[in-house]
Amino acid sequence: MRCGHRQCQTCLPNEHQSEITCAQCQTKMLKTEVHLDRGFQNEMRTLLIVCFLCQWNGILDNYQNHLDQSHPNLTCEYCGEQFNSTNNFNEHKVSACQKISVACLLKDFGCNERIIRANIKEHYMTEQHQQSISKCIRQLLSHDNDRRIDTDFLRTTTESYDPDTIQFEELRDIINVLTGGIEALVNDAQRLSNESLQAQITLQTLEEQLPGLKLSIEESNGFLQGVNCNLDILKQDFTSLQEKVNDLQCVSYDGIFIWKITNVKEKMMDAQSERQTSIYSPPFYSSPNGYKMRARLYLNGDGNARRTHMSMFFVLMRSLNDQILKFPFNYKVTFCLYDQTPAQRHIIDSFRPDIKSNSFQRPRTDMNIASGIPKFFPLETIQQEGNPYVRDDTMFIKILVDFEDTPKILLPYVLSLNPGLPTHVQQTLIKQEVERRSQQQSDKQLQLPKE
Structure with a gap:
């Protein structure tokens, strides 16, 4: 840089910003005044390094050839995925592998547990992590109060102020919102705890009443069985009576x-x-x-x-x-x-x-x-x-x-004879038919020739 200090190329501001501030001396300069340090690049190539995958050692300029020859297909020891590039392999281990165990972001605030990356969201909901969040917020708020006192003093002594102060105040506002959310969550957790306790008491009461209910149900079933037996008997009696009525008709x-x-x-x-x-x-x-x-x-x-x-x-x-x-x-x-x-x-x-x-x-x-x-x-x-x-x-x-x-x-x-006729009429017709046939028989006998 123009001021003589070196800075990582990937740490420079994005391409839309024309002005750059040196991270060491805070000197402001145009982006066009920043040049690649080819001498330092050459020095980097001669650095002595050791392979992180085997016992090979040498200069950085030869390291890529070693990786291509000795480690062409890198395999993640956690999930088994293979890579043809060391950069891809490193990126995978740093941020993508879901089976690697990582430390909690709040390890400095008491959350020391290592978690499988795939389970990180579940870990965030644990009580230990929530307590670490509360501890972190309390410390940030404490530092914020001290920083706010210093900021107010600086504002009274100078007309200009650091842009980082605005960013910190925005962060403080966000933390205040999160604190309110956490308090609401704590209240909800307390309410749910009370409701759970009440539910446990109700469940215990129901469990105590259950034997009595079972006995009552058994008695009711016995009564219903007796009623069903009586109903079957009544149905049989009704069927018998119905048959008798039909017969009488x-x-x-x-x-x-x-x-x-x-x-x-x-x-x-x-x-x-x-x-x-x-x-x-x-x-x-x-x-x-x-x-x-x-x-x-x-x-x-x-x-x-x-x-x-x-x-x-x-x-x-x-x-x-x-x-x-x-x-x-x-x-x-x-x-x-x-x-x-x-x-x-x-x-x-x-x-x-x-x-x-x-x-x-x-x-x-x-x-x-x-x-x-x-x-x-x-x-x-x-x-x-x-x-x-x-x-x-x-x-x-x-x-x-x-x-x-x-x-x-x-x-x-x-x-x-017509079955629709009354019985006495049918009897009369039968007698008349008997008399008629008897008369015919007599007439036939009278008509026979005499010897």
Whole structure:
């Protein structure tokens, strides 16, 4: 420099500043008055140095050749990254390597811990570092007060003042702001500490209450289990009552019952898969004080009729008036599968009870063993599409207990009567048909030639 002092080239002001101040004598000069010291550069090249990577020693001018020959690929011992330049390697270790351990910036204020560079931000939030910050700020404020006294004195004795004073005052203002922020953080930390203590007290109280709550929950669960059991019983009772109500809605007291069977296709599949091989009709009676009966239908057949015929059975049930009724039961039973078309080709079959069978003795249980006609109707006919016996997935079977021993020849007429007619009207029509056929028989006998 013009004043004769030397200064590092990289420490000079930036290119936009034209004036330079010497760091040693404070002499001001133009930037154009500063020249490279080539003599000193030559002296630097002859300096003796030792390689920081091995035992090589020599002058600085030969050091780069040594690095290129002996250490072409420098590797960071902390993170394993490789470099082809010593400068890049040094820059990496100084500022970039995240796995190298560094000393805290506030080591002079009591924070002596060494930290992995990648964890430096977490370290800044530790209590030890925050305390060091507080210590640093207190010392800076103390020095600032002394410096401010000296600055005020200098201002009263001279018209000019050092620009560093302005920079220091700005720094002091920044420190004051930071101090206020730290005080706020300290207050927040105290508040959070109080809230944490309160939360711990609340948690301890809740932990003390927890066994009681668990016991209460267990008692509640036991009560709910009892309620669920009672609810299941009530549901079963309700289902039973509903079935009884449904049965009472279609109950018959004249020994004649028309059984409407819906969802025939589904019931057939249940029977074929043996999920439910048979279904029962609702009970019906011979009279208000008479026999209690029902029908049982095997849609896929029973016994030797299985998979070939539908099996139709009659079941005698226990009733309230069995003590005054006559047993064994010996009245003819007729089954009729309705043809639901105007053709009325009904399927009719009858059987007489075997009075020696237990099926027709006085019932000792809810129901006697079913008895009837195993091969009532061929399955191949009922399974045909468009057959007249199943329409809209529904079929009708009439069960007739014949207490008057109606002739078999008269059964088609009896079963073809309109079920919508009152019973007494049907009985009248049957009597008229019996009289008409008797009269025809008499007339035929009178018309026969005499010998």
